[in-house]
């Protein structure tokens with residue numbers, strides 16, 4: 001259970017100044033847009049969950065601080081310099097977030113300077129000496145029409161002491177890190193050094209992962225675009241499989257530790273016969289094993305379509321050498337390719353034909369521009385991140401929880417990982433749509 005203390009957001013101090021944004025809101029003669037900080041977003045979404053916490057008073061129920069503009073802000077915009085860095089693997093919407101940060105910081109807060117760091121945390125390290133980029137509204141014009149990140153990215157963290165030296169040298173007051181859990185760990189170690197040196201620099205994160213596995217964030221930006229793109233591969237595999245006798249389409253999709261992309265993409269097309277994800281173990285061999293079930297499905301329908309998340313079935317490849325990427329993640333072995341081979345061998349052994357079509361769209365699903373839904377989401381996340389940073393919040397990420405933008409302590413956002421719940425309703429939908437058995441073997 002998450003304790004109330006865990007949901008506290010760190011702040012650099014009390015607010016002091018009115019911002020140009022407040023003038024904008026004043027002109028509209030409304031104060032409705034300001035966040036009422038006492039109006040917290042409850043962690044639980046059902047009465048049953050809240051009740052399960054015992055006889056806690058309403059104010060003691062775990063809750064998140066709401067995101068949005070504050071009546072008083074901490075940093076004086078005219079003296080504030082902001083740094084932006086994108087880290088880790090690509091994700092649709094990175095450029096949308098960068099652009100929205102720059103527009104919000106420039107047009108609504110009118111900060112002094114915005115600096116883009118190149119190639120992830122390398123851009124803040126004296127070892128690499130990547131030049132910085134001055135970010136202004138005109139620099140970021142139309143960048144949201146393109147995938148990737150104009151700042152470049154890299155995996156892996158750098159020496160936090162060196163990074164804080166860089167922030168101090170450039171007079172950066174706010175560092176906004178757009179990255180995944182590994183990058184947020186890096187951001188926390190930067191914040192630790194800042195605290196040790198007693199500097200007033202806010203570190204705010206915009207969480208990024210197409211895998212959609214960051215906890216306490218309903219959906220990560222770019223996820224919808226990525227699974228929508230993945231449906232193209234599924235459609236192609238289905239067309240191929242249905243056009244030949246005993247056609248079997250196998251599509252492998254990204255998802256290191258979780259099968260969200262596989263589940264959503266499979267549901268979107270509603271043509272998959274089997275979905276294999278890391279959260280739900282399965283057996284390939286034996287009666288009622290996956291291969292046996294697949295053979296029966298092909299016999300019944302004349303074809304079959306299998307969607308597999310790349311993190312699934314890694315136990316079948318345990319003998320392959322283990323390697324780590326620069327973020328410290330274990331590099332996955334190609335289970336989709338292994339599965340294709342095993343399906344072929346099995347049908348040969350059973351003296352049956354199989355026309356297997358294997359598609360792995362790989363990076364093609366994450367290097368595309370954000371769709372309009374993700375575009376909107378990116379803008380709103382960026383606005384929430386700027387409001388939080390200017391109000392002096394630090395060591396936190398912005399997210400959407402129960403439909404509201406909230407501040408999530410960084411520590412909490414990296415503590416666990418979101419996964420498809422094998423007992424939950426998403427997986428039940430997949431089982432209903434595919435008709436696959438709840439267990440193989």
Ligand code: F6P
Pocket residue numbers: 088089090209210211254255256310325332366
């Ligand atoms: O973590 C996001 C992700 O896209 C995973 O789905 C995938 O396993 C991994 O990144 C691959 O990224 P890269 O090849 O850049 O390390």
